[in-house]
Amino acid sequence: MKRMLTGLAAVALALGCASTVSAGNVDSSCSYKGKRLYGKVQVVKSFPDIKVQVVRSFPDLKVQKVSSFPDRCGKWQFVDSFPDLKVQFVDSFPDVKIQYVNAFPGRP
Numbered sequence: 001m002k003r004m005l006t007g008l009a010a011v012a013l014a015l016g017c018a019s020t021v022s023a024g025n026v027d028s029s030c031s032y033k034g035k036r037l038y039g040k041v042q043v044v045k046s047f048p049d050i051k052v053q054v055v056r057s058f059p060d061l062k063v064q065k066v067s068s069f070p071d072r073c074g075k076w077q078f079v080d081s082f083p084d085l086k087v088q089f090v091d092s093f094p095d096v097k098i099q100y101v102n103a104f105p106g107r108p
Contacts, residue, residue: 024060025096026107030073032096037061039084041076049086053094063098064105074105 030037035049063074070077 024107026060028107030061030107035085037085037096038073038075039070039077040079040082041070041085041087042079042081042083044086044088046088047086048088050088050095051090051093052087053090053092053097055097055099057099058097059099059108060097061099062101062105062108064101064103072105073107074101 025032026037032050061074063076066075066077068077069075
């Protein structure tokens, strides 16, 4: 009986840790480490605010490209100057994983 409880405790702990990790890097206010994940975004090759990986499934954030009014979670307007957020696209070890969508941007 004691072994079974120990095993269940280990499983519960593993699931708790997994849910913390799988909850993603985007908090409820649509930010990552204090950086808002909406607004005017500039793509840079060095010194980004965050590193982003584009994925097809299980994103941390669904992003919609817009040409104006990037005022809600996941709405990004790409600009060449005066950005709210600077991102660098990477293939591995991202801070945030995104998926491009045509509608319903934000946290999945």
